[in-house]
Amino acid sequence: MEYIKLLFLSMIPIIELRGAIPLGIAMDLNPIYLYITCVIGSSIIAVPVVLAFRQVIDFFRHRKYFNKVIRWVDKKIEGRAKKLKTASIIGIIVFVGVPLPTTGSWSASALASIFKMRIVDAFFGIFVGNAIAGAIMLTLSMHVADGASIELILIALVAMVLALYFMKKRKKNKENISVN
Template sequence: MFEVIEELKREILVLLMAAMPISELRGAIPLGISLGLSPIHSTIISIIGNMAIVPVLLKTLNPVMIFMEKTYFFSKFIGWVKRRTLKRTRATIKKYSLLGLFILVAIPIPTTGAWTGCIAATLLKLDYKNALIVILSGVLTAGLIVSTISYQIFG
C-alpha cells in the first residue's frame, strides 16, 4: 500500500513540475528519472502535465493579463512579460507563422516552451485551435528531445 502511495507522490510531483512555467518538461523528465521512474514513464507523465495547462492558458491569459495590467502591483511585471515575449518571438512567428510557434515550443532551451508559446500566441492573437495544435505538437517534440537527452545522461 505504501509503495503505491510513494509511486503516486512521485508521479504527481513530476506532473506538477511539468505544468510549472520555468521548469516544464526540461525539469520534469530528469526529475522523474532521478526519482526512480523509468524514462518512458517520466516522459509520458511530463508530456501530459505540460499539455494539460495549454488549453487553460490559451483561454485565460488574455483576460488575466488585461486585469493584472490594471493593478498597481502587477502592471510593471505584465508589461515586462509582454515586451520580452514579443521581442523574442514576434519576428520568428511572423516570418515562419505557425512553424515559428512550433519551433519556439519544440526546442528545449531556457525561456522557450508551452508557457512562452501560449503567451506569444495570445499576444499575437493567433487562432485558438491552430495555436493549440501547434503548441501541443511542440510539447510532444520537446518531450521526446528532452527524454532522449535525459536517457543518455541518466542511462
Template sequence: MTNIINFLSDEIMVLLIAAMPVVELRGAIPFGVSLGMHPLHAMVLGILGSMLPVPFLLLFLKPVFREMRKHRLFKKFVEWVTHRTMKKAKNIKKYSALGLLIFVAVPLPTTGVWTGSIAAALLDIRFRTAFLAIFAGNSIAALIMMALSHAAFGF
C-alpha cells in the first residue's frame, strides 16, 4: 500500500511542478525522471500538468486583469505582466497561432504555456486556436525535454 501512495504522490508532484509558472514541464520532466520514472511517463505527466492552467488563463485572464486594474494595489502588477508578456510576444503577434506554437515549443524559461497563454489572451487569439497551438508547442517542448532527460539520466 505504501508503494502505491509513494507512486501516486510522485506523479502528483510532477503534475503540480508542471503546472507552476516558469518551471512548467521544463522542470517537471527532469524531476520525474530523477525520481526513477520512465522519461515517457514523466513527459505525459508534464504535458498534462502544464496544460491544466491553460483554459483558465485563456478564458479568465482578461476579465480578471480588467478588475485588477481598477484597484491601485494591483494595477502596476497587471501593467508589468502585460508589458513583459507583450515584449516577448512580437512573433506571436506577427504569426498568430504558428508564432504561439513556436514560442511555447522553445524549452527555455519564460517561453512556456503560462506566457503563451497570457499573450494569446491579450492578443485575442480564439480559444480553440490558442489552446491547440499551445498544446502542440508544449508537446514539442516535452519531447525535447524528454530526450534531454533521457540522455542525462541514461534510461
C-alpha cells in the first residue's frame, strides 16, 4: 500500500520523485521497488501533462496579449527546428536528470510543449531524466539515512550548481568574443 501512495505522491508537482524517494527511504521501504515505483509515477504523468500544456498554449495563442509572445517563440523555434530536436531531447534529459527544485516532469512537460516536441521524444527524455534523478536521489537518501553528513551533501550540490553557472558564463563569454 505504501508503494501505491508513493506512486501517486511522485506524480504531484514540486514533490515528484525528489520528495517521494527520501520519504520511502525514511519509511524503510525496499530501495529497488521504491526506485521503480517513483520513476514510473513521475514519468507516467508526463504524457497527459504535455497534452494539457499544449491545450493551454493553444488557448493563449488566441488571446490578444499572449499571441505576440507565442508567435515570437514559434518563430525562434521554427528557425532552429532540426538543431532543437536533438538538443531538446538531451536538454530534457539533463533538465530532469539534475534533481534540483522545479526541474521535474511537470516543468519538462511544459518545456516539451513549448518546443513542440513529439510526445514520444518528450516521454523518452523525461523518463531517462527521471531514471537519472531517481538514482541520484536514492543514493543521496540512502547515504543520509546511513548517517552521512547532510552538510557534505549540501556543499556538493552547491558546488555542482556553481560549476554549472560558471560553465554557462564561460560559454557566453566565448560566444561574445567570437561575435566581436
